[in-house]
Amino acid sequence: MVAQGCDAEAAARGGDIPHDHLFKVTGLSSNNLQKLAQDTAPVVSDFEAAIAATQYGRFNILLLACSLPAFWSAVSVTSSVSYIFTRAKCDMNLSLLDMGTVTAITYAGMIMSAMIWGFLSDTLGRRYIMVWGFLGAGVLEVAAALSQSFAMLLVTRFFCGFLFNGPFAVLLSYIAELHRTEHRARALLLTSMFYTLANTTLPLLAWAFLTHPEWDVELFGGQIGEF
Incomplete structure (x- = not known):
C-alpha cells in the first residue's frame, strides 16, 4: 500500500x-x-486531406486521358449491336425476337455481375480489376465480332457485359477518389464529355465500314479474307 x-x-x-x-x-x-x-x-489525417496534399498534376491528366478508350469501349459494348443488325439478320437469319435478345443479353450480363464485381474490387484492388477486366472484355468483343452463329453471338455478348460492368464501374470510382473535392466534380463532368464523344465516333465508324459492300484484306501478299 x-x-x-x-x-x-x-x-x-x-x-x-x-x-x-x-x-x-x-x-x-x-x-x-x-x-x-x-x-x-503519429500524424493522423483523413483520406480527403491526403488527396488534397497531392494536389493536381500530370498523374491526374494521364488518368483522364487513359479513361477515354474505356468510354469508347462502353459505347461499343452497349450500342454496337444496333449497327450490325443490318448485316447480321441476313447472315444469321435473325428474327425480331433474336435481335431483341442479343440487345438485352448484354445488360443481363451486367446485372448478374454487379454484386460479384463489388466484392472483387474491394478484395483484389481496383487497378487489378480494371486491367484484367478490360482486357477480358476486349478479347470477348473480338470474339463477338467473329461470331458465325446466333448462339456464339449470344454467348459472347453476354460475357462481354458480364466482364465489362465491373471494370467500368470501378473506373468511375477510381477517378473520383483520386481527385480532391475541388476537382472531383470537374473530372466527372469531363468523363461525361468523353462518353458523348464516344457516342459520336461509333456511328462514324459504322458508316465508314458498313457502307462498303466488300472488304478485301491482304497479308504477306495473299488474300486472307473478304467481308
Missing part, C-alpha cells in the same frame, strides 16, 4: 522527477524525452 501510494504520488508529480533520475533510468534527459515523444507521435 505504501509503494502504491508513492507511485500514485510520483505520477501526480511527474514534473517533479529529478533529471538525474530520468537519465539513470532511460539514459535521456527530460528535454530529450519530450522531444522524442513529439517526434514519434
